[in-house]
Amino acid sequence: MSAPIRPQPGILDIALYQGGQSVLEGHAEPLKLSSNENPFGPSPAALRAMAAALGDSHRYPSTDHATLRAAIAEVHGLDADRIICGTGSDEIIHLLCQAYVGEGLEVMHTEHGFAMYRISALAAGATPVEVPERDRVVDVGAILDRAGPETRLVFIANPANPTATFLPMDALTRLADGLPETCVLVLDGAYAEFAEGYDGGKALVEARQNVVMMRTFSKAYGLGGLRVGYGYAPRDIIDVLNRIRGPFNLSGVALAGAEAAVRDLDWVAKCLQDNAEERARLTGGLRQLGIACDESFANFVLARFADEAEALAADAFLKRHGIIVRHPKNYGFPQALRITVGRPEDNSRVLDALASFKGAA
Ligand SMILES: *Cc1c(COP(=O)(O)O)cnc(C)c1O
Numbered sequence: 001m002s003a004p005i006r007p008q009p010g011i012l013d014i015a016l017y018q019g020g021q022s023v024l025e026g027h028a029e030p031l032k033l034s035s036n037e038n039p040f041g042p043s044p045a046a047l048r049a050m051a052a053a054l055g056d057s058h059r060y061p062s063t064d065h066a067t068l069r070a071a072i073a074e075v076h077g078l079d080a081d082r083i084i085c086g087t088g089s090d091e092i093i094h095l096l097c098q099a100y101v102g103e104g105l106e107v108m109h110t111e112h113g114f115a116m117y118r119i120s121a122l123a124a125g126a127t128p129v130e131v132p133e134r135d136r137v138v139d140v141g142a143i144l145d146r147a148g149p150e151t152r153l154v155f156i157a158n159p160a161n162p163t164a165t166f167l168p169m170d171a172l173t174r175l176a177d178g179l180p181e182t183c184v185l186v187l188d189g190a191y192a193e194f195a196e197g198y199d200g201g202k203a204l205v206e207a208r209q210n211v212v213m214m215r216t217f218s219k220a221y222g223l224g225g226l227r228v229g230y231g232y233a234p235r236d237i238i239d240v241l242n243r244i245r246g247p248f249n250l251s252g253v254a255l256a257g258a259e260a261a262v263r264d265l266d267w268v269a270k271c272l273q274d275n276a277e278e279r280a281r282l283t284g285g286l287r288q289l290g291i292a293c294d295e296s297f298a299n300f301v302l303a304r305f306a307d308e309a310e311a312l313a314a315d316a317f318l319k320r321h322g323i324i325v326r327h328p329k330n331y332g333f334p335q336a337l338r339i340t341v342g343r344p345e346d347n348s349r350v351l352d353a354l355a356s357f358k359g360a361a
Helices: 044-056 066-076 088-098 115-123 140-146 169-178 200-206 234-245 252-263 264-290 308-320 344-360
Strands: 083-086 107-112 127-131 152-156 184-186 213-214 229-232 300-304 336-340
Touching: 044 252, 066 083, 066 252, 066 336, 083 088, 083 234, 088 115, 088 152, 088 184, 088 213, 088 229, 088 234, 107 115, 107 140, 115 127, 127 140, 140 169, 152 169, 152 229, 152 344, 169 184, 264 300, 264 344, 308 336, 308 344
Parallel strands: 107 127, 107 152, 152 184, 184 213
Antiparallel strands: 083 229, 213 229, 300 336
């Protein structure tokens, strides 16, 4: 006999999200390079704004996020009326799935795509559909071949995680043009800032009815713990999502911190420049050690070893040296380690440790 209290279909098919490991036995302060966090932390201006906002914690926060949306719009040249803010882009993914899919409808993501797409699709009762990639790059042709009338959402992270590869604008345009009219293309720009010259696809959003861009304060802005992200979409979609969004989803402290962060252009520019230099050094260093590594457009690299056994041995070796990286086995890369670009001294530690690992092998 089945239990009388049962969740909606799909929910028990959800495997719990696995975050990057953060504690390491025997190491009081491990070097954490497992979650693509900004190694320099939040902007000092954001920290001051959050401290100042704490005293208003007895007040409910703004429900329309007008001040934060205006700041984002001003800094990035967007239309504030087409912005919706969420507790991280995770909430935007969730709202899109709740609003646009359900039983019998499909949510498409690619072979190595971010776990939250599948989780939110199943939570909405929809069917997640995985499409192959080609040499670790999103394959527009494969998506267009598979998309049908039941496909209502297609999620693409660009740059992608955990591959760090990038699709240029012409490929994104071809994808948006080729999808059925009833299907929304969602461009997850969690790492957009790290791809030089890429604006996350805002022109595609503005020119079309079926494209949504998502951005976050969790990566380049160093505010993963604050939980702020946003979507940029046609007004009809914004209107739909706002109807199901919790009215007080973002705290006053989060709103204040994100606004100060988006206005602190110098801080983010410095972090991005540092990331670009160190990413090149890390990639070059890995290749010199005979560890394969695609060009990265993000703030991490995917280091590919000979096989799963070597990746696991390298992971264990790094852990013994107090370094935590990510083994992305559940993303289809048992033979790889995803390494977040750290501060210069952090990356030197990683390269030195891997050189010893390779030397000892
Ligand atoms: C980190 C990440 C996000 C950001 O999630 P938040 O909820 O904004 O912290 C979104 N998409 C991908 C692919 C990511 O790696």
